[in-house]
Every structure is written in C-alpha cells, then in structure tokens.
Amino acid sequence: MRIEQMSDFFTARVDEYDEHMLNKVEGCKDGYVKMAELLPQDADEILDLGCGTGLELDEIFKIMPFIHVTGIDLTQAMLDKLKQKHPNKNLSLINASYFDYDFGTHKYDTVISFQTMHHFSHEDKLKLYSKIFQSLKTDRCYIECDYMVESEEEETFYYSENKRIRKEQGIPDGEFYHYDTPCTINNQIKLLSKVGFKTVKMNFRVGNSTIIVAKK
Known part of the structure; x- marks a missing residue:
C-alpha cells in the first residue's frame, strides 16, 4: 500500500x-446536519x-x-468547489496548512472541523487544539466531527501501520500524507481537556462519525 x-x-x-462523504461514509450525512444544529x-x-x-x-x-x-x-481545488457552490456567501478562504496559519486570539465565536483531524498524531493535535483554544472568544466552543474508534487496540494499530508505511516509503516526519489514524473517543476528549477546555462532551x-463539543 502506497499513501x-x-x-x-x-x-x-x-x-x-x-457524493462519497454523503452516501458512503456512515454518519456523515446526519453529522453535517447535527453540526449545524449545535452551532450557537x-x-x-x-x-x-x-x-x-x-x-x-x-x-x-x-x-x-x-x-x-x-x-x-490544504487543497485549492476543494476551496474552488466551495466557492462555486456558495459564490455569494460571506466566505474568507485560505489555502494553507492550519498547523502553520495564525488564527489570532479571542477572534471566533466557534471553531469547527469535520472529518479532518484523524490524520494527525496526539502531539500535533495538542499544538493545534491549543491554537484553537486561544482563537476562541470567552465562553465559546470548538465543535469537531471526526472518525473515532472505541478501543485502544484499534488506535494503536492504525498509528503503528502509519509509522510502518511512512518508513517503507521514506516519508520524512512533518510531511502531510493521507492515512487514517483515528483516536479513541476518550483520548480525543483528554486531548481537548488538556489544553484548557472546561467541558468536553460527545454529542x-x-x-x-463522532461529534465532540469543547467549551472554553
């Protein structure tokens, strides 16, 4: 397998x-609706x-x-499609890595992500969640829908496979390649709590497909 x-x-x-996300990934179609309902x-x-x-x-x-x-x-083609779908909406679109981009502080009412965080390590997520926390206004929330698993064994398997494949392909650390490394629900909650969120709950x-709401 090459990634x-x-x-x-x-x-x-x-x-x-x-079409793939709406019809072939269990929970996503309902998850999009639920995320909108959870938005303050x-x-x-x-x-x-x-x-x-x-x-x-x-x-x-x-x-x-x-x-x-x-x-x-990261993908300009995705942003182009989004703009085509919603040409008249109040959108500011940025083609960048969200790990590198400066979110600012106390700027947003809500930060959201949908099926994107399951590609990264715990360490990377901690750095990102800290940035998210700082970018939110007081008493506001981060809403994440992501691919999460229930057992530590599953999580460990995916992370070890990712490490093995990257080594086989000679992929340097820090470069973004597509391979799913889902966290357990409990570990995801712990990571968000660790950066300072007051309440973190699965909704x-x-x-x-799992939605977690973390309140600052």
Whole structure:
C-alpha cells in the first residue's frame, strides 16, 4: 500500500468527494446536519478547519445565511468547489496548512472541523487544539466531527501501520500524507481537556462519525 501526499489525494478526488462523504461514509450525512444544529445561534464569526468543499457549510448556511466563515484547507481545488457552490456567501478562504496559519486570539465565536483531524498524531493535535483554544472568544466552543474508534487496540494499530508505511516509503516526519489514524473517543476528549477546555462532551455518534463539543 502506497499513501499519497494529502493535497494530491484530495485534488484527485474532488469531483466525487461530496457524493462519497454523503452516501458512503456512515454518519456523515446526519453529522453535517447535527453540526449545524449545535452551532450557537448568536455566532457571527466561525473558523472552519479543513473546510474542503464545505459540506458542513451547506447545512450551516441554511440556518445562518449571513454568518462570516473563515475556511482553511490544504487543497485549492476543494476551496474552488466551495466557492462555486456558495459564490455569494460571506466566505474568507485560505489555502494553507492550519498547523502553520495564525488564527489570532479571542477572534471566533466557534471553531469547527469535520472529518479532518484523524490524520494527525496526539502531539500535533495538542499544538493545534491549543491554537484553537486561544482563537476562541470567552465562553465559546470548538465543535469537531471526526472518525473515532472505541478501543485502544484499534488506535494503536492504525498509528503503528502509519509509522510502518511512512518508513517503507521514506516519508520524512512533518510531511502531510493521507492515512487514517483515528483516536479513541476518550483520548480525543483528554486531548481537548488538556489544553484548557472546561467541558468536553460527545454529542453524536453514528458509525464511527463522532461529534465532540469543547467549551472554553
């Protein structure tokens, strides 16, 4: 098995991405709707990490058509499709790694991510979650829907396989390649709690698609 660079992987699949996520990944279709329902109704500024083609935004804009969204994604082709779908929405789209981009401090009412965090290590997530925490206004929340597993054995298997494959392909540390490394629900909650979120709770789970809400 050979794994691809993250941006190359998604660029090659942009045309079928929406259909795949909506119809072939259990829980996602309902998860998009649930995320929109969980978004605080008084939110004016949201940050969407790994926004892709904006399937979660399709649902959010139905409820909150005038909200300002800053969307960050590694893949320009995904951002282009999002802009085509919502040409008149208040969107600021950034083609970058959300690990490198400066989110600012006390800027957003809500930060969201959908099915993007399961590609990264605990250490990378801790750094990112700390940035998310700092970027949120007081008493605001981060909403994550992601592929999560229930057993430590599963998590350990995926992380060890990722390490093995990267070594076989000679992929340097720090380069983004596509391979799923889902955390357990408990570990995900622990990581978010560790950076300072006051309450962290699971709100939804269908298949392996799981939504966690972390309140600052």
